[in-house]
Each structure stands twice: as structure tokens, then as C-alpha cells.
Amino acid sequence: MELEYWENKHSEAFSDISKSLENINGIFVAYNSNIDAIKHIEKKDIAKLLKHVNLENVKHRSMSFPRVIKDPDDLLARLIIAMRDGKAAEVPTYSTDIHEWLTDHINFDNSYMGGQTGIISNFLANIGIKKVITYVPWLSKEQAEYFVNSGNLFYPIVENGKLVLKHPMDAYKSEYEPKVNWILEFSKGLDVEYDEEEFVVPRDNRLIISSRPIWLRIDMGKELYDHLPVLGKSVDGAVLSGYQMIKEEYDDGSTYLDYVTKSVKAIRKLKEGNPNIRIHVEFTSIQNKFIRERILKDIVRQEVHSLGLDTIEVANALNVLDYEELAYAVINKTEKGISALYEGAVRLLYELELDRVHVHALGYFICVVTKDHPVDTEEHRNALLFASTASAAKAKLGNIESIDDIKTGLETPISEDGHDHLKSLGKYLAREGICQSEDCEKGYVRTPEHDVIIIPTKVVDNPVATVGIGDVISAASFAAILAKMK
Structure with a gap:
């Protein structure tokens, strides 16, 4: 289909999703932020x-x-x-x-x-999510000042045995x-x-x-930990990141196992309060292969519904899951790059027992989802299109301060390279007997085992900012999915 088709679909998706975001009761975001x-x-x-x-x-x-x-x-x-x-x-x-x-x-x-949690929290608050609860274990006064001054952004603390939500500027610890x-x-x-x-x-x-100072820990106090079911009950989803800071050993004798175990228990506490909560993990590059494997196998597998990552992170994940040849094809961007990226996303979906894997690459997004996912493929496509528009606005403006700012992303043209990748994937799926080549051009394909969503995205030629674009992409699409689930 022509690029004009995708321009129209981006506009329709923005209109649809921007009206649907009010359906979301709240989103919890943890663990990492910085300046x-x-x-x-x-x-x-x-x-x-x-x-x-x-x-x-x-x-x-x-x-x-x-x-x-x-x-x-x-x-x-x-x-x-x-x-x-x-x-x-x-x-x-x-x-x-x-x-x-x-x-x-x-x-x-x-x-x-900076930091995935900080960027995502500010973005979600600025686009009008009713309640954004952000948590970082090292909330200093200086860090608190970088959170947006918004009435829908909160930090959880425990006072007199009860969970209380305050703005980060009213919740920091001066000694941090x-x-x-x-x-x-x-x-x-x-x-x-x-x-x-x-x-x-x-x-x-x-x-x-x-x-990465020695006091960094993916952790929380026991009082707050015990109140996570109450917190979970008040939100529809959680975006978790920062696991890359887990180390094999610490000076105090603790190890990765202590913090992996705590991370898993925290997720289960959130689910205890809300069995229907959706958990998304925003992945990142992790040099330590052992820690990368532990995060994927011990935290993401079984406990998490959705995973967001870029091309390099897909290759890194595949590498520790024993798909070295596929990882090589992804990282080296051969002529089979788009099909390798798709196959890699599929492997992650099944190996990690996920409901959804969202890969963002320059010029296009690929998302693979299970057949029983509560959001249909067309709505998934709209979620990705909304994220594409948000990423273009982020690149163009440097910061997104309102839902109207996202609308400016519609002015950015569709990536022709991204559209070519979409057609290439369609040809690959046709050769594999999965679908007709033209089926892919509408942006989604239903296979017998899973569904595939692929869209060409809007790409800004000379971005004002590049840091945080991937975080905005994943946060925008996940929020859109939550909105449609409601």
C-alpha cells in the first residue's frame, strides 16, 4: 500500500488512542532514574x-x-x-x-x-494518565526536582502504617x-x-x-514492599526497568540472587493486589551475559506479560538463550535482517512465555503477540502507530509536555526504508507459506500460532533529542494497549 495509507492510519490511530487513554486508572513505573x-x-x-x-x-x-x-x-x-x-x-x-x-x-x-523510569514517568504524566506512580530507591532532592510538577504524578511512601501517595518533591530523602x-x-x-x-x-x-555507585540497589523498604498489593490494586499496569543494575556480587556479601528474588516477589505482590495487572519490562543492553540471562529467565519468564527492546537488545537476548546464529543475523543486518528480527521476536515470545514482544527499529516496529491476547491485531496496530507518532514528536521537540505535543509528530513523513522493510517481511512470510505477501501491507498478519504486527514509522531526519526515544515508544504503545484492554 502507498505511504498515504500509512499517513492516514497514523492520524486515525492518534485520534483513537488519545481519546482512549482516559480509560486507564493508573500505571506503576519502577526502578531507575538519574540526571x-x-x-x-x-x-x-x-x-x-x-x-x-x-x-x-x-x-x-x-x-x-x-x-x-x-x-x-x-x-x-x-x-x-x-x-x-x-x-x-x-x-x-x-x-x-x-x-x-x-x-x-x-x-x-x-x-x-534520565533513566528509563524517570523518562517514562514524566511522559505518562504529561500525556494525561490519571495516576502515574513512580518509584526509585534513591530519591534524592536533586532527582525529585527533575520529575514534572504534575498533580497526577505520585511517589509511594508508608506513613502510620498506611500507603500514602505524594509528589516526589514531597517524598525525597535529604541524605540521598x-x-x-x-x-x-x-x-x-x-x-x-x-x-x-x-x-x-x-x-x-x-x-x-x-x-553506578555502590549504593545502587533494585530494592525497597519492607514497609513499602508489604503494601505493594494495595498499590497494585490501584493501577492497571506496571512498567519495570533498571534490572541492568543488578550485579553478581556486592560488598556486603549479598549476590544477584537476593535482588532477583526480591524483584520477582515484588511483581507477585503487585499481582496479589490485582490479578489482572499487566507487567511490561523495558529491556536494555547488559554487558554481563550471566546477569542478562538471569534477568530474562528468572524475572521476565513467567512473571512478565510484555517485553520492549531494540534491535541490539534482541540480539543480546537471543545470544544468552542459545540462538547465536539468529542473534548474529539480527546484529549484522544482513539481507535477511528483517526476517531474522521477526524470527528472533517469535523465539523470545515462546522462550520467555510472554504475551507480547515489541521491537522498535529505525523506520519500523515489529510486535508479535499470542493468539489469546485480549487486544486484537488492529488495536495493536493502532497502539504502535500512536507510539510512532509519539517518538517523532519526541525527536522533533526534545520533550513531550502534553498529548497535543504528540500530535505534532503527525507532520513527520513515513520512513520509506521502513515501508520497504514491511514489504520484505511480507515476502518472507509468503515464502514460508504463512500468508499472502500483500496481507502484511495492512500492518498485521494472523498466523496459526501467533499474530504479527508490523508498521513503518515516522522518522525525523535531524532530531533535537535521541535519548529516551525508545522509552517513549514502549511507554506509549503499552499505555495504548492498557487503554484498549479497558
Whole structure:
């Protein structure tokens, strides 16, 4: 079908879903948020930072590729690597020292809410969900200030033995420190000189210094934990993220098992209060393969209904589920990339015993759902189209402050590449005898085992912001599904 068809379907879906969101009683969102401090690195900034490090150390470490930033020498080494190669990178640091060092020597240009839970909570509150209950275990005063000042956004605490909902600014703990991620952006053509080395940055990109201080825990106090059934009763769904912060071992002797067990029990407590609650997990890239496997097999499998992830995260998930060849086809984007991505989503659906797997890729979304899912395929398509419009608005505006802001995404054209991928998947499904090639062009196919929804999306050529677009995509589509279930 022509692109005009998809333009019309996007408009119809926005109208349908925006009216349906009022059906949702509430959504619970946990566990991770942080502050993103963004600095665009110029030549003078590099020169200034280099004055405060050991140049020999930096030169040596820029060849050895530090995987953890322990001190300023590591930081400069990884920044030089990223700029030299023109490649994006995210490297953890396990103390607040690097944040303090950077603050002492350069000022950030802008700061924003970061972390999946923080971004999703603000987005859902801004588009008018009646009740958004957000929870992060390290709510500092600084972090609380980044949550939107909205009467429908709450933080759960226990007072006098009862669950009480307050705005985060009325619920923070003054003794908590903020978790700050630094995003160091650099531009193509930047001339870099250090010691006797010199090179030109080959492309625009960024280095993210991911703050993971030792006090980070996916946890909550016993009082709040005991009140989760009450909380669960007041919401229709939960969006859970941040599991990537689980470590194999902790300094206090606890292990991953303690926090995986607590995470599973928390979900079961929510279900105890509301057996019909829908649980969505927003996945992310996790370097530790063992932890990645444990999250998928011990938390997601059986306990979760819906999983959201991008192309790289699909490959990472398949890898630890022993589908290495399929993971390779997905990650290398061969001519079979779209069919491999579809087959990968199907494998995740069954291996993890899910009801729904939503994959967002540049230019198109794929969603596979079980035959008995309470929302039909056309409504699933509308949910994805609504998310496509929301992602375009996010990329275009940088932030979505109201449901009307999402409407601006309708002005963005449909990705022609995405439409080509849709046709390619249709041909693949036809070759497999699943359907006729043209069946896929309306955006959904019913197979004997499961249903497939695929849409071309709207793509902004020069986005104002890219951080958080995937979170908005998953949150928008999941909220739309909840609305239709009601």
C-alpha cells in the first residue's frame, strides 16, 4: 500500500488512542532514574581536562581500553578512544568522584531527567494518565526536582502504617545523593591534540559516563514492599526497568540472587493486589551475559506479560538463550535482517512465555503477540502507530509536555526504508507459506500460532533529542494497549 495509507492510519490511530487513554486508572513505573548532564566537548575543554591528568597514563590506557572509569585518567582515555573512532560508548563508574571532578573542571550545558523510569514517568504524566506512580530507591532532592510538577504524578511512601501517595518533591530523602550520568558529545571535524598525538574526529557521537555507585540497589523498604498489593490494586499496569543494575556480587556479601528474588516477589505482590495487572519490562543492553540471562529467565519468564527492546537488545537476548546464529543475523543486518528480527521476536515470545514482544527499529516496529491476547491485531496496530507518532514528536521537540505535543509528530513523513522493510517481511512470510505477501501491507498478519504486527514509522531526519526515544515508544504503545484492554 502507498505511504498515504500509512499517513492516514497514523492520524486515525492518534485520534483513537488519545481519546482512549482516559480509560486507564493508573500505571506503576519502577526502578531507575538519574540526571543526565550533557556537555558538548570543544577543543578548549579537552585542553583544560588534559591539564589535570597524567598524560602518560592516558596514552597507555587509550590503547588498553578501560571498561570501568575509576579515575580521571580512565575518563580521558575513553573519551579519546570514542573521539578517535567516532563511535558511541557507554562506560560505568562506581563512585561519585568522576561527577565531582567533571563538575569542578567543566560545566555541563544542559541537564535532563534520565533513566528509563524517570523518562517514562514524566511522559505518562504529561500525556494525561490519571495516576502515574513512580518509584526509585534513591530519591534524592536533586532527582525529585527533575520529575514534572504534575498533580497526577505520585511517589509511594508508608506513613502510620498506611500507603500514602505524594509528589516526589514531597517524598525525597535529604541524605540521598543524586545519580548523575555525564553525556559528553563531540562533533565531526574536531581537531584533537594530546601529548604528541593528533587526530580529527571522523563523525558526530558521544561518550556516556554511566553512574553506578555502590549504593545502587533494585530494592525497597519492607514497609513499602508489604503494601505493594494495595498499590497494585490501584493501577492497571506496571512498567519495570533498571534490572541492568543488578550485579553478581556486592560488598556486603549479598549476590544477584537476593535482588532477583526480591524483584520477582515484588511483581507477585503487585499481582496479589490485582490479578489482572499487566507487567511490561523495558529491556536494555547488559554487558554481563550471566546477569542478562538471569534477568530474562528468572524475572521476565513467567512473571512478565510484555517485553520492549531494540534491535541490539534482541540480539543480546537471543545470544544468552542459545540462538547465536539468529542473534548474529539480527546484529549484522544482513539481507535477511528483517526476517531474522521477526524470527528472533517469535523465539523470545515462546522462550520467555510472554504475551507480547515489541521491537522498535529505525523506520519500523515489529510486535508479535499470542493468539489469546485480549487486544486484537488492529488495536495493536493502532497502539504502535500512536507510539510512532509519539517518538517523532519526541525527536522533533526534545520533550513531550502534553498529548497535543504528540500530535505534532503527525507532520513527520513515513520512513520509506521502513515501508520497504514491511514489504520484505511480507515476502518472507509468503515464502514460508504463512500468508499472502500483500496481507502484511495492512500492518498485521494472523498466523496459526501467533499474530504479527508490523508498521513503518515516522522518522525525523535531524532530531533535537535521541535519548529516551525508545522509552517513549514502549511507554506509549503499552499505555495504548492498557487503554484498549479497558
